[in-house]
Amino acid sequence: MAKHGPGGGPAGPGGGFRKPRNIRGTLGKLMGYLGRYKLLLALVAVLLVVSSACTVGGSYLIRPLINDYILPGDFPGLARMLAVMALVYIVGAACSFGYSRIMVHISQTTVAKIRADLFSRMQDLPLKFFDSHTHGELMSHYTNDIETVSEALNNSFGSLVSCTLNFTGTIAMMLVLSPALTLITFATLAVMLAVVKTVGSRSRRYFAQQQKALGAVNGYIEEMIEGQKVIKVFNHEQEAQAGFRQRNEAYRAAAVRAQVFAGMMMPAMGNLNYINYAVTCCVGGLLAIRSGDLGGLAAFLQYSRQVGQPITQISQQVNTILSAVAGAERIFEIMEAPPEADEGKIRLVRAAEDAQGNLSRVHYDNNTWAWLKPDGTLVPLRGDVRFDHVTFGYEEGRTILRDVSLFAKPGQKIAFVGSTGAGKTTITSLINRFYEIQEGTITYDGLDIRDIAKESLRRSLGVVLQDTRLFTGTVADNIRYGRLDATDEEVEAAARLAGADVFIRHLPQGYRTVLSGDGGSLSQGERQLLNIARAACANPPVLILDEATSSIDTRTEKLIEKGMDRLMAGRTVFAIAHRLSTVRNAKAIMVLEQGEIIERGDHDDLLEQKGRYYQLYTGLAELA
């Protein structure tokens, strides 16, 4: 069920120009993460100031060096002065190393914390959330968004402060050296700002166009490569190329425009700075004829070469920070999404029954479970599930289930039959409370499932889903996912029960074979067997089988039938199946159509009714 949105490809550098909506609020939350580094941050601030002072101050020393020592030829003084200069530079470099190193520590630990929090919060979100976001979208929070935040914390915040300090310091020193020459610098700076503004806004517009075209190319690539085999079968290569060429060309044209503009920024800024340098040199030279302050001119020229740099850097860093804030905003949005409602207090506990049938709570595994109510009373877990006039829809106004009532007596097998979209899977999703119902109640052993703690509710239900999912790890790890403390023997017993033991033993390393890429090396049928083994390992009182054997051919299904029977023995089972042979022995079969139960009964009853089930069974009607 990997979902790929169209154009869900890379955003690329410079992409994602979404403006943050609430800069202040998001920054505040980011600051919340930085709060525990108050002392370190204060130290960073001090180091930043000292390092800037050293950088700016160091250049000023050129003036006395030239005027007072070199020109008069005072070499002992020159040596002293150079020693001072060396000291200033060493302190500056040390401080700059110090604050960068601290920022690395702060940023990487903070980012790791944000990542962990994001993942942790995501585990608490309801399924509805995952239904309404593509995997690509959610993944990009971990890849792109966190990356930009990390980049901003690592570099941008420090650079921004140090550039600002350097810039103000430089301007201040320039004013000290020569107010008249500083005016020239101001004029240049004004021009630079104007360039940044105009080029910047044009370039943003072009970037947006470039991103759109890129999205079109990437979307096309994704769809076509996914369907490449069909293209081959239909000799459709030429047409596929033509469609690609057109989108590729559109992207190239848009990208050239965007990049030309973006690329102009650097030479424009750099050379404006040189023009400033030239004019300063010229005017400074004229002034120096009178004053003879050669050292002052040298120092000023050094400053005027430095002054332009922070401007480009500041504008770059502000962009990085803005996209980081936008990224952080998306992350915080997820973190603040309402978690699954879980206000239930009733918990699942192990229990033992004495001779009189009284329950007491125990702490060893004896296969008997009970519900522990907040008032301390125990209710035996029997697997009695009832739907009472349940109405449900995934979205407002789109009802999937209408006024459904049903009950499953403990130990019974209940089967659901109906076409895709009739609401079969929905019913099973409601039992373990993946979604909240709009009307009616669902009870479990007489308890409203909303009063049962979610964890306990789900622990009591074993689910084998149609969509088989395996995790990277060994075969044994995957089976043990059902019960983390299962021993090797229990894992193998579960595999035997599911009929998976035989094929597992034929794998290169048996149970220790490492599966990767969602068990891609296994056939669909083998994956389903592992899924069943996983549920068997969990050993739950109630089983939900959602198309658990749909990918297993009829012969293999026959082979594992015994295992399935053993697995289902004594448990309440909800089964959804396409193959009527699978549901045939169910105590009650519900035929669903458009969210309503239209027929119910056992196999023979239903055949006798000559209704929908009969039609399905005899192949007169289509399910799709």
Added chain:
Amino acid sequence: MRNKLWPCARPYALWIAGGVACSAMEAVFELLIPLVMSDIVDTGIANGDQSYILRKGGLMVGLAAASLLFGLGAAAASSVAGMGFGANLRQAEYGHIQTFAFSNIERFSTASLVTRLTNDVHNLQMSLMMSMRLMVRAPVMLVSALFFSVRISYRLSNVFLVALPLLLAVVSILLATTGPLFRSLQEKTDALNLVVQENLAGIRVVKSFVRGDHEREKFAEKNDDLKNTSLRAFGKVVINMPLMMLIVYGTIIAVMWFGGQMVYAGTLEAGKLITYFTYITQIMMSLMMVSMIFMMLTRTAACAKRVAEVLNEAPAITDEAAQTGEDGLPAVPADGSIDFDHVFFKYNSESGEWILEDISLHIPSGTTVGILGGTGSGKTSLVSLIPRLYEADEGTVRVGGRPVAGYTMEGLRESVSMVLQKNTLFTGTIRENLLWGNPEATEEELWAACRSACADEFLERMPGGLDTDLGQGGVNVSGGQKQRLCIARAILKKPKVLILDDSTSAVDTATDAKIRSAFAHELKDATKLIIAQRVASVREADLIVVMDGGRIAAQGTHEELMKSCAIYQEVYQSQQEGGSIDG
């Protein structure tokens, strides 16, 4: 590797040359400016010559303007070349993928091909652009700054003999140590992303088994790993800057000391000394740029390798052995007869087990053949050899009397139409999708095909009819409807051989039967191969082939097999117990 990428850049060779020249000129002009400045100080100020200062000042502005022009030129040329190269590369890679056989596609996997076409190419085009701007600029700066420095004062330049090797050593040590760290950083990131990806994909499993905490632990472990590696990696990187600054400042101080003495002694002018500082800063900047570019290029090299891998992949199946027919045109199958002659096949040449073993089978033209067998028995592999989606390892597959390799792929696949098990409809209308089968199909032909595939009934109910928009991946139709559209698309080819690989699994038995009877009437001359799970689907076939473990277990008619074949009987029995909705 370069050989494969260069042809994509060649059309932009002039742009590249121009851009490189521009950025080199930009650097040179920039460096001339401080030189003029020293004239102002040493001649203009020293002599109090105002007009000289103004003239030289004008010259400097002119130089800056020239440098600006070259800079803009470099920006434009590098954008045109970089983006153009990217577009060509993407086109070449995409085009090459079109020649891939199924086995090539599987070797890379679809997801990896998508990344190689999107992210990797994107990275390469940006790298070309950036390196055109910076790669030349840095060395040109370095060399010119050194050249001018030496010209100003040969003696003073001796400081570089110490400073430069030191700087180079620092840069190379850093690159050498951070390189592996960043590679390991990438691995840790991938490991973390894998946990997230699997968590997202399996969120229902996670929630069903209440494994949130378990997942959190898995994540925490990878997250700590990543954090520690990035602390080490970035911790190393931040040494770079201060260390370089120290070396440069050391050089400045040395220049001040020796240069100061030279100025006093009259062997060096004060202005030249100031120019010297400027060049030192310049040299440092360019070296830093070089180290930055190298970091970028290590990543780019990985991308280039991945793209080149795709470009270097030789298509597993080619038209090399295609023969010409009697009319001199490429041969096309004469009829729909199919022969397998001692055919052996496996997907992976290193694997020890055959997927198909010693298959011999004759199918006369125009017959209907059913193929039955359990999961993994080799049914799909068997039919895939007929349109030559894969190549048999041993033995020959013949269509129309000629080995499949004797036809061009286009000619063969035009005659052999296969409906894949995992099928795809594309973004667009139903009509656009059907036209894949035959671009010239008339309205009547389209509807006729839809009728044969029993797709007409639901199409007539759709408001847009044939012009209904399918949405991406055909999301607006149900599974059964999609399968019938795919069959209609295949029929439109008017094939000599039609293969249905479990293509009616989501269609009910009644419709399935209707489709089969339509085949019997509408596609009388075509050979029809039907892979099915249900005995009912193949029961009336002229020939039924039962596959088991990659071999033909039995072949014959329903009646014959019911007598002779144990597997067939077993399958038949298991399905008699209960009807089946779709399996």
